Amino acid sequence: MIYITRRERFSAAHKLARNDWNEDQNLKVFGKCSNANWHGHNYELFVTVKGEVNSETGFLIDLRVLKEIIQEEAIDKLDHKNINLDVDFMQGKMASTEMIAIEIFKRLAPRIENEGAQLHCIKLCETENNFVEYFGN
Template sequence: MMYITRRERFNAAHKLYREEWTLEQNEAIFGKCSNPNWHGHNYELFVTVKGHVDPKTGFVIDLKELKRIIMTYVIDKVDHRNINLDVDFMQGKIASTEVLAVEIFNQLRPHIEAYQVKLHSVRLHETENNYVEYFGE
């Protein structure tokens, strides 16, 4: 089994909050991340797929195709956007890095697995010190 990872970057704004909570409740749980005027991150996304090397091409997956899938179904939707307001697959969800990673995984999985490989993980760096990694359920 071979694993291959593609990295992409995007910039996006978001805030962590629950509409049904008061400003004080949101601040108590989410701190500065609940700023009513949003805040942003320079995210790094790592998408890892796994499969067997095709003896004809020497590839697990053509990296041009993997890039196209990531760009089409994730980066084009999130880059320079407000995750809470602009991103279709995040509507009605808390815009935490954890939830975002799960939803990115869900966006990519069917398109990647159409190439007869498995989506192994999505790793999303929110800052240089904080990241999450999701392997599916």
């Protein structure tokens, strides 16, 4: 079993707030991340896939194909967007880093499997100090 990781970047805005809570309650739970005027991050996305090396190509997965999958399923949809308002796969969900990572995993996994590899992990860095890792299920 071998693992390979691709890094991509995107910038996006979001807000952490529940519509069924008042401003004070959102502020108490989510702090300045509940700012009514949104806020943004320069995210780093690490996509790790695993599997066996193809004896004909020497690849686990063609990295050009992996880049294309990540671009189409995640970066094109997230980069320079408002995650709460513009991103179809985040509609009706809290735009936390945890939820974004889970939804990216769900989008990438089937396409990566079609290429003969398995999605192992999504690591999404929101700041230099905060990141999440999601391994599925």
